[in-house]
Amino acid sequence: MSANAAQTLGDFLRSCRTRLDPASFGFSGRRRTPGLRREEVAQRANISSTWYTWLEQGRGGAPSAQVLERICAALMLTDTEREHLFILGLGRPPEVRYRYVDGVNPRLQRVLDSLDASPAIIKTAMWDVIAWNRAAAVVLTDYGTLAPGQRNILRFLFGDPNVRAKQHDWESVAHFVVAAFRADVARAGLTSGVGDLVDDLCRTSSDFDRLWRENRVLSHGEGENVKHILHPKLGSIEMEYSLFAVDGRPDLSMLVYTPLDAQMAERIRAAVAQHRLMAA
Incomplete structure (x- = not known):
């Protein structure tokens, strides 16, 4: 992964993290910045907080698909955001998740x-x-x-x-x-x-x-x-x-x-x- 791609990935992760409401995830306490803390995302994703910090800083290397899936779940990403994260991190879309549909809008x-x-x-x-x-x-x-x-x-x-x-x-x-x-x-x-x-x-x-x-x-x-x-x-x-x-x-x-x-x-x-x- 190039340095520019790694930084773009990090910027996107940070943007998604800061949009989340800590209270809705059961996290309390006064905060100087909006959203979840990095260690809270890492905890939810079951990955090292140090490595997640490096990912946001653009120096964590290319994560695996399994790690990206856990980060998607931790950040509560939409399908569109999940696809974007995989393209940034791995250069390809994620595997398709089939959803049963019984009608149209x-x-x-x-x-x-x-x-x-x-x-x-x-x-x-x-x-x-x-x-x-x-x-x-x-x-x-x-x-x-x-x-x-x-x-x-x-x-x-x-x-x-x-x-x-x-x-x-x-x-x-x-x-x-x-x-x-x-x-x-x-x-x-x-x-x-x-x-x-x-x-x-x-x-x-x-x-x-x-x-x-x-x-x-x-x-x-x-x-x-x-x-x-x-x-x-x-x-x-x-x-x-x-x-x-x-x-x-x-x-x-x-x-x-x-x-x-x-x-x-x-x-x-x-x-x-x-x-x-x-x-x-």
Whole structure:
């Protein structure tokens, strides 16, 4: 670690420390400066107070990831602050901490709803759909009719014959989905946590078991990024799809499908309007 990088790390640690309220941590007594004392942070992090002092002074060397995690906990850092501390200390972000999510805030839902002719969903790294717009309900799956635990894309693809029948080339879609799913769970730090879902899919679908054993990985940017659907009411639909990170989180992504044909886009809008009337 360069002297400049070490000093930048030290300045950031000191800034985080002085913003904390000692009373909220059970520390009392008169203080000449705001925030926790260095030895109090070291105590909370279970590290040497001398070494922590050196870190703030820019002469402690490069800390390990384990030490940085303990300092993050001691300073009560946010996810953004934790990432920044790791980049300063190790030159890389920390390992991802997966958080279970069962919905989105109104702001994100409004983004989805503004796409009146483009089916759009927000999915987790486990490929659970946690938000969608009316176009997605019409073209893809009406997720609102399903229990939250059933809104998993892999379960649809490998367990629902109606979803399988809508795929123009099911085998190609299945190959891509399994390979992209494997890459997503690894990126989100869920390789071990996804075991129950994978085991269940392997038991219930020989196709998934076969593709999972191939051990392939793909990103959403690989391939032609075009989805073909044989819709029972709208007919053949061809759509481009794009994947976007949600608020910088690696465990959430927004998938947006854009119809390639203007007439089909109008037909989807009409179907969405009818779906809205029926729901009302």
